[in-house]
Amino acid sequence: MIxxxxxxxxxxxxxxxxxxxxxxLKVCLIALGxxxxxxxxxxxxxxxxxxxxxxxxxxxxxxxxxxxxxxxIIPLVDLRASLHVPVSAIPKYAVVVRxxxxxxxxxxxxxxxxxIVQSDDLMASSAHPTAKRHPMISLFFKxxxxxxxxxxxxRLLSSIEETANDQSP
Numbered sequence: 001m002i003x004x005x006x007x008x009x010x011x012x013x014x015x016x017x018x019x020x021x022x023x024x025l026k027v028c029l030i031a032l033g034x035x036x037x038x039x040x041x042x043x044x045x046x047x048x049x050x051x052x053x054x055x056x057x058x059x060x061x062x063x064x065x066x067x068x069x070x071x072x073i074i075p076l077v078d079l080r081a082s083l084h085v086p087v088s089a090i091p092k093y094a095v096v097v098r099x100x101x102x103x104x105x106x107x108x109x110x111x112x113x114x115x116i117v118q119s120d121d122l123m124a125s126s127a128h129p130t131a132k133r134h135p136m137i138s139l140f141f142k143x144x145x146x147x148x149x150x151x152x153x154x155r156l157l158s159s160i161e162e163t164a165n166d167q168s169p
C-alpha cells in the first residue's frame with residue numbers, strides 16, 4: 001500500500017510555489033495503455049498494489065472483482081474497455097477514489113505524477129471531439145502535445161451502479 005504523501009515524486013508539495021494558483025486543479029495522472037487520464041486529487045484516497053483480486057460473478061465486465069484493503073472490501077474497476085483504450089499491460093496499481101460514501105479502486109498501469117493544472121489549460125469536454133464517446137470525462141488539459149481527460153468520478157460510479165443494477169435479476 002502506498003500513500004500519496006509517501007511518494008516524493010507524487011507529492012504536491014514538490015511543485016514549485018510560483019506555479020500554485022487559486023484557479024488551479026490538482027490532479028493525479030494515471031496511465032491506461034498508451035493514454036494518460038487524470039483524477040481530481042480531492043477524490044483520490046490512496047494508491048496501492050492489490051495483492052489479490054476476487055472475481056464477483058454476475059457483475060459488469062468493468063467490475064473485475066474486489067480486494068481487501070486493511071479490512072475494507074474495495075470493488076476494482078478496469079476502465080480500459082469503457083474508455084476505448086487497448087489493453088497493453090496488466091494493471092499494477094489501484095487508485096482508490098471516493099465520491100460521497102462510495103469508493104472504488106481503479107486499476108491502472110502506472111501513476112506517473114501529481115500535477116497542478118492551471119485553469120487556463122482546462123477545456124470543457126464539449127469542446128473536444130472524442131468526449132461524446134466518454135460520458136465519464138468532464139474536462140481536458142494538455143500533457144505535452146496531446147490532451148488528457150479528467151475523469152468525473154460521480155459519473156463513473158453512477159455508470160457502474162446502473163450497469164450492475166441492469167444485470168441484477
